[in-house]
Amino acid sequence: SATGKGxxxxxxxxxxxxxxxxxxxxxxxxVGVLASGNLEILLEPVAQQGAMTVRVITAAxxxxxxxxxxxxxxxxxxxxxxxxxxxxxxxxxxxVVSLRLDQAVETLLAGGTP
Numbered sequence: 001s002a003t004g005k006g007x008x009x010x011x012x013x014x015x016x017x018x019x020x021x022x023x024x025x026x027x028x029x030x031v032g033v034l035a036s037g038n039l040e041i042l043l044e045p046v047a048q049q050g051a052m053t054v055r056v057i058t059a060a061x062x063x064x065x066x067x068x069x070x071x072x073x074x075x076x077x078x079x080x081x082x083x084x085x086x087x088x089x090x091x092x093x094x095x096v097v098s099l100r101l102d103q104a105v106e107t108l109l110a111g112g113t114p
Contacts, residue, residue: 012056012064014071018049018081025112031104034088039097041104042086052080058089070094074101 024045032040046053054071078101085104087097 008061010056010058010061010064012058012067014054014056014068014075016052016054016075016079018052018083019079021081022083022108024108029104029108029112031107032100034090039087039089039092039100041100042088043104043108044084044086046082046084049082052083052085054085054087056087056089058087058091060089060091066094070097070101074098077102078105080105 024043027044029043030040032038034040052075054075056067056071058067085101087101089097092100
């Protein structure tokens with residue numbers, strides 16, 4: 001999809017076998033704000049999948065290897081199962097991405113209250 005400025009987006013998809021089942025306090029958990037240099041992360045339950053899927057939609061093209069490293073690290077630390085992670089990125093740094101992913105999991109485990 002394209003933004004109003006004609007900037008194309010890149011979509012990256014990942015899948016990891018999950019070990020940790022989590023209980024969602026509601027339909028989904030959302031953290032972050034989609035603004036310049038930041039991102040938002042949505043965690044949603046997915047029935048009986050046994051895995052965690054991650055979809056990254058980013059305006060910064062050509063950074064697939066960096067995304068792969070950040071998402072692999074997250075999946076090792078949080079091997080969630082039956083969860084879909086959606087990341088909408090507006091140019092966040094890898095450190096901010098990792099911070100927001102951890103914040104999303106902490107919010108989920110705390111019952112959905114950021």
